[in-house]
Amino acid sequence: MHFAGRILSGSLRHQRARLGVAALAMALGSALVSGLLNLSGDVGGQVGRELRAYGANLLIRPREQSLPVGSGTLDFGVVAAAATIQAPELESAKRVSGVVGFVPYLYAVVEAAGSPAVLAGVDLAAARTLNSWWQVRGRWPEAGDEVIIGVRAAAALGLRPGDTLAVRYGGQSLDMRAVGFLETGGPEEDQLFADLPAVQLLTGQPDRVGLVMVSALTSDRPLEAVAGELRTLLPNAEVRTLAQFARAEATVLAKVRLLVGLVGTLVLLAGALTVAGTLNTIVIERRAEIGLMKALGAADRSLARLFLAEALSVGAAGGMVGYLAGLALAIAIGQEVFEATIVPVAWALPATLMIGLVVTLAAGIAPMRQAMRVDPARTLRGE
Amino acid sequence: MTESIVQAIHLCRFYGELRALDEVDFHVERGEWVAVMGPSGSGKTTLLNILGGLDRPTSGALLVEGKEITGLSAADLARFRRETVGLVFQQFHLVPYLTALENVMLAQYFHSMADEAEAQVALEAVGLGERQDHLPAQLSGGEQQRVCIARALINQPRIILADEPTGNLDSANEEIVLDILESLRALGHTLVVVTHDASVGGLADRIVTLDHGRVVRAEGTVPTLKLDSPSESRYPPLRSTIAQRV
Numbered sequence: 233m234h235f236a237g238r239i240l241s242g243s244l245r246h247q248r249a250r251l252g253v254a255a256l257a258m259a260l261g262s263a264l265v266s267g268l269l270n271l272s273g274d275v276g277g278q279v280g281r282e283l284r285a286y287g288a289n290l291l292i293r294p295r296e297q298s299l300p301v302g303s304g305t306l307d308f309g310v311v312a313a314a315a316t317i318q319a320p321e322l323e324s325a326k327r328v329s330g331v332v333g334f335v336p337y338l339y340a341v342v343e344a345a346g347s348p349a350v351l352a353g354v355d356l357a358a359a360r361t362l363n364s365w366w367q368v369r370g371r372w373p374e375a376g377d378e379v380i381i382g383v384r385a386a387a388a389l390g391l392r393p394g395d396t397l398a399v400r401y402g403g404q405s406l407d408m409r410a411v412g413f414l415e416t417g418g419p420e421e422d423q424l425f426a427d428l429p430a431v432q433l434l435t436g437q438p439d440r441v442g443l444v445m446v447s448a449l450t451s452d453r454p455l456e457a458v459a460g461e462l463r464t465l466l467p468n469a470e471v472r473t474l475a476q477f478a479r480a481e482a483t484v485l486a487k488v489r490l491l492v493g494l495v496g497t498l499v500l501l502a503g504a505l506t507v508a509g510t511l512n513t514i515v516i517e518r519r520a521e522i523g524l525m526k527a528l529g530a531a532d533r534s535l536a537r538l539f540l541a542e543a544l545s546v547g548a549a550g551g552m553v554g555y556l557a558g559l560a561l562a563i564a565i566g567q568e569v570f571e572a573t574i575v576p577v578a579w580a581l582p583a584t585l586m587i588g589l590v591v592t593l594a595a596g597i598a599p600m601r602q603a604m605r606v607d608p609a610r611t612l613r614g615e
Numbered sequence: 616m617t618e619s620i621v622q623a624i625h626l627c628r629f630y631g632e633l634r635a636l637d638e639v640d641f642h643v644e645r646g647e648w649v650a651v652m653g654p655s656g657s658g659k660t661t662l663l664n665i666l667g668g669l670d671r672p673t674s675g676a677l678l679v680e681g682k683e684i685t686g687l688s689a690a691d692l693a694r695f696r697r698e699t700v701g702l703v704f705q706q707f708h709l710v711p712y713l714t715a716l717e718n719v720m721l722a723q724y725f726h727s728m729a730d731e732a733e734a735q736v737a738l739e740a741v742g743l744g745e746r747q748d749h750l751p752a753q754l755s756g757g758e759q760q761r762v763c764i765a766r767a768l769i770n771q772p773r774i775i776l777a778d779e780p781t782g783n784l785d786s787a788n789e790e791i792v793l794d795i796l797e798s799l800r801a802l803g804h805t806l807v808v809v810t811h812d813a814s815v816g817g818l819a820d821r822i823v824t825l826d827h828g829r830v831v832r833a834e835g836t837v838p839t840l841k842l843d844s845p846s847e848s849r850y851p852p853l854r855s856t857i858a859q860r861v
Binding site: 245 | 660664667669670689690693694695696697698702704706708710711712713717720721722723724725726728729766
């Protein structure tokens with residue numbers, strides 16, 4: 233071993249209790265840094281996923297088609313035609329990075345139980361996942377002839393759970409059974425919801441979709457970027473961001489990141505102060521030893537190297553222990569708070585160690601300067 | 616013909632009102648053993664510190680090998696300490712977490728590079744070959760002082776400065792340490808030894824007595840107290856080992 237290494241290992245052994253306290257302080261700081269880094273690599277995603285529970289933030293709908301209306305030389309102008317999208321066209325859109333929810337709808341105005349009503353065909357499983365706040369009294373439909381009915385529509389139609397209602401569209405008719413009543417606090421309470429293929433069949437629009445609610449994570453890329461990619465993929469569709477949601481998400485994520493940064497900085501500052509205090513005490517206690525080294529002709533840079541090597545050892549040990557503890561903390565928080573498995577972020581280890589070393593070095597500068605100022609003649613006299 | 620290796624001219628060191636050294640003129644010849652004596656507070660250690668580059672005089676000049684050292688920068692003074700002087704302390708000042716061998720190697724490390732084999736020879740020279748792996752706390756006071764001497768010698772300094780080298784030792788260990796110093800003198804080393812012990816001073820070629828920071832007497836010593844040749848050493852293994860080395 234290089235002699236400097238022997239000095240370092242001897243010194244570390246000799247002061248293991250005190251340096252252990254400094255390393256522990258760094259470990260605590262590093263643990264929070266590591267925890268926050270591992271979480272923040274994922275906390276944005278986690279918070280984003282949590283926010284995704286509050287519904288779609290993108291809307292895809294077909295461009296309105298204008299049909300010229302007229303007869304012979306008579307031109308009555310244009311009218312908007314109900315447009316739909318071919319469902320197969322949407323397959324590539326589901327795979328766009330960031331898209332975590334994709335709920336196609338097909339709306340039709342039908343006659344239900346003798347009254348006009350809006351029937352929505354929807355991918356029920358996807359809708360249930362995306363709209364987690366929807367409350368269904370009864371159960372969700374499991375067959376093509378089952379329907380859930382918004383509570384206001386049910387009241388208007390005089391329906392009770394288990395009732396069967398005749399649904400007519402054009403010349404088609406379908407008897408459907410009301411298996412649940414839907415409460416959303418929104419306009420969905422005026423509508424009926426059935427499985428998408430059943431509505432497509434009823435309305436004679438197989439494979440057609442009238443609207444898609446999309447939920448995209450905004451932690452890794454801006455919502456507008458996701459929307460742009462969708463627009464490219466679906467040139468015949470209009471892709472709109474639901475601005476209110478997007479702004480709210482951006483604000484929440486920014487605040488979470490700010491909080492993470494502030495807490496991390498404060499914890500590191502506290503760790504740095506502890507390390508600086510410990511190193512300062514060590515310098516005071518080792519004045520005679522430093523004085524001796526200076527008396528033996530040690531150059532300032534030699535002493536600085538020895539001293540900084542000790543500080544870096546503290547930083548490295550504290551950083552390593554802290555990284556592991558922080559990772560465990562992140563995993564625990566991930567499970568308890570976000571109910572998700574935190575995957576270690578690859579750069580969290582080097583980042584934690586680097587931050588720990590930089591903070592320890594910064595904390596060691598003032599004590600090191602104090603060591604450089606030790607007067608060998610006075611300290612060797614015992615003053 | 617003798618040659619002054621150290622020449623102090625009108626050396627003063629004041630601490631506020633206290634005149635620790637006051638117009639001290641002092642010289643040491645190459646190969647000479649000079650004892651600096653005087654009561655406590657007379658300025659002995661202050662003089663030694665200035666000779667060793669550990670302190671700077673308030674005024675006056677100090678030439679070592681003809682070179683003025685009082686105006687050296689801190690870095691040059693550090694170089695002077697590691698290349699020119701070997702220091703022996705009353706309190707030994709060994710690094711507690713380093714073994715005897717490593718304490719010797721420490722001086723090598725700061726000088727140029729640590730050489731374990733050479734450090735082992737130096738410890739054997741002071742009779743501590745078997746104790747090289749012991750920590751200072753596992754060594755007696757005399758053994759610690761011998762480690763301190765081995766450390767002072769390891770870089771082959773031109774001047775050895777010893778501050779009360781036997782002050783903390785019992786008579787048996789004092790005898791061993793003095794024997795080592797005598798051996799060094801016999802081998803041509805230049806020694807400046809601060810002591811308040813007349814029997815130690817009596818071994819020197821010359822005694823300089825300080826009082827209240829002034830040189831009050833400079834004289835030779837009683838010849839019969841000195842050993843005349845290495846063969847008369849009270850510590851033969853040391854002498855032969857050092858002779859072989861040098």
